[in-house]
Amino acid sequence: MASSDGLPYHNPADNPGIAKFAAFSAMILMVSSIIRIGACLYLPAIPIIGENLNISNADMGFTITIYFAVFSIFSLVSGPCSDAFGRRILIITGIIVFIIGSIVCGIANAFPTLLTGRIVQAVGASMIPGTSRAMVRDAGNDVQVVSLLGWLGVLGGIFLVGAPILGGVITEHFGWRSNFWFLLGFGMVILTITILRLQETLVPEKRFKLAILPILKSYSEMLTSAEFILSLLPIIFCFIFQGAYLAAAPFIFIRDFQLSPTQFGLSNIVIVLAITAGRYISIAAIKHYSDLIGYRIGGGIILLAGLAFAMIFFFKVVGLIPLFIALALFCIGFGTLSPIGMKSSITVFREKSGMAAAMQGCLLLGSVAIGSAMISALMNNFPNLPTIYIFSALIIAVSLSTFISAVAGSKRLV
Template structure:
C-alpha cells in the first residue's frame, strides 16, 4: 500500500494540529478565493455605477488572477530566505489597502488598480498557508492539515456569491470590498497573536535571484513535483471554469434567479467538504496516491456526464454531474497538494509558490475558455471538465511509472 513517506523530506517541526491552527490556515487559504467570487453578484451594480459594459467586468477577475499568479512566485522563495511571518502580515496589509481602493473607486481603471493591489497582497496569505502547513507537519498530519485548509479554499468561492448578493442588496456593491478588507484585518490580527515564525533561521535558504530561477527550473523538471502539481492544477482550472460558466447556464438556460444561484453555489460547498473529509480517511486506509487517482476519475466522470446531457440539460442532471466532479476535486486537491509538497521541506515556500502559480494559470485558462470556445456555456464547461480531468489522469499516472519517483 502506498502511503506518505518522509524519507526524502526535511523533518517538520513538532506541533500539535489544533482547531485554532486549522482555523488560521483555513483563513489564510480562503481569503483570496473569497475576495474573487464575492463580487460576481455585484457586476450589474458595478457596471451601472462605473459606466462599464458587462463584458468588460471580467477584467476584474483576470487582472486579479494574473497578479496573484505572478506575485506568489516572488513571495514563496523570499519567505524561504527570510521567514513567513512578515510576508503574511505585510501581504494582508497590502490586501487591506487594495480593498479600500476598490471600495472607494470612482472609475473602472481605479477599480482594476485596486484589484491588482488586492491580489499582490493576498497571494502571500494563500501561498504561505501551504508552506506553513509544510513547515509544521509531515506525512499524514500534513495531509490532514491540507485536507481541511483546501476544503476552506474550495468552499469560499461557493459561499461568497450568496454573501455578495446579500451585501449588494442591503448596502450596495462597495460593501463587499469593505467586508473582505475587514476580514483581512481580523485575520492579520489573529495571525499576529497566535502564530510564531514557523520557518526558523537554521532551515532558511540564502538564495540569489539566479539560484531561485534555477530552483524553479529544477522543480519544473522534477517528476515528484511537476506531475502531481499539474494534475491538481488542471482540476482546479475546471473548478474556476464551473464558477465562471454557472451563472449563464443556471440563470439564462435553466431559469434560476440570482438568489437561487447563490444557494446552489452554497450547496456545492458541502460536496467539497465531504470530499475533503473523506480524503484523509481513505488515504490512511488505501494510500494517498490511490485515492487521488479515484478523485481524478470521479472528476472525469462528472465532466463526461455533463457532456452527455449538454444537448438537453436539466437542473437535476447538471447538479448531479457537478456534484460528481466536485466530489472528485475534493478528494484529489488536498492529497495531490500534499504529495506535491512532501519531498520539498526546505523549499516549501518556493514549491508552494510554483504550485499556486500553476493553479492560478489553469484557473485563468479555464475561465477564458468558457467564453473563447465556440460552444454554448454548458458545452464549453463540459469539454473543459472532461478534457482537463482526462489530461490530469494521464499526467498523474505517469508519476507512478516514473523510475526516479521517491528518490532524493
C-alpha cells in the same frame, strides 16, 4: 528562541498534541479565508457592476482573469521571500496590501480603477496561500499535512458557497460597493488577530539567503522535476475547471436559469458538500490503501463527471439537476485529488518548501486564470451559444485530461 518581532518560534510538530495542532490549524484556516472570500464575494455583483460602470461582460470576466494571473506571478516572489525572511511577515504584509486593493475597488468609478484595485488585491493575496501551505509543511507530519490541506480545500468550498451568498445579500441590500467595504473590515479583523496570535514556524537556521540565480535554479529544478510536475498536473486541470466555473457560473445561474444573486450563492452548497466528501475519500484512501489508490479513485470520479457534462453538451440534457450532478462529481474528484497532489509535489522539495509552495501556487492560480480566460474567449466567439454549453464543452476536455494525468501522476507520488 524568539523571532525578530519578539514572538517565540513555534513548530507544532515539536508538540504533537491534538490541541496544539488544532489551534495551529485554526489559525491557518482563518488566515487563508481572506483570499478565498476576496475571490468569490463579488461574483453575484458582476452583472450589476458591469451595468453601473458600463463595463462589458468580457471586461468583467477579465477582472477575474487578471486577479488570478497577477496572483500566480507574484506567488513566485512570495515563496523565496518566505524562505528568506520567515512566513509570518509575508502573511501580515499580504493582508495589508489586500486591504489597500479592496479600498481601491470600493471607490472605483470606471473599469481602469476597478482593474487596478483587483491587481493590488491579487498582489497582497499572492503572499498568503503559498506561505500558509509552507507553514503547514513546516509544522506537520504527512498525515497532518494531507488532513490540513484537505481542510483548506473544504474551506475554499465553504467560501465558494458562503461568499457568494453573503455577496448576494450585500449587493441586494447595500449596493455592490459594500462588498469591498466588507472586505476592508474583514481584512482588518484578520490582520489584528494575525499580528497578535500567528507565530513563526521557520527558524533562522533553516532560512535561505535571498539570491536571484539560486532562486531561478530552484524554480527550474521544480519545473523539470517529473515528481513535482506529474503529481501536480491533475490538480492543475482541476484549477482550470475552477477558473472556468468562476467566470461562467454567474451567467449560467443568474442569466440563464434566472436565479437571484442569493439563490446563486445557495446553489453552490452542492459544491462544498462534494469537495468535503472528496476530502474524506482522500484521507480514507491514504489510511487504508495508498496515495496511488486515492489518486486513481479521484481521477476516475472526474472521468464520470466528464461523461455527465457530455450528456449536457451532446444530448442537451439541460437543467439544474443534471448540472448539479455533473458539478458534484467533478468536485468530489477534485476534493480527492487536491490534498494528495499538493502534499506530494511540495514534499519533493521539502527543504525549500516556501519556494515549492510558491511554484505550486503560481501553477495552480495561473490555471484558474487560464480557465477564466478560456471561458471569456469562448463566450466572445460564440455569443449566441448558451453559456452552459460552452462551459460543458470545455469541462469535457478538462475531465479527460485530468483522468489521464491522474493515472500517470499516481506513479510519481512521494
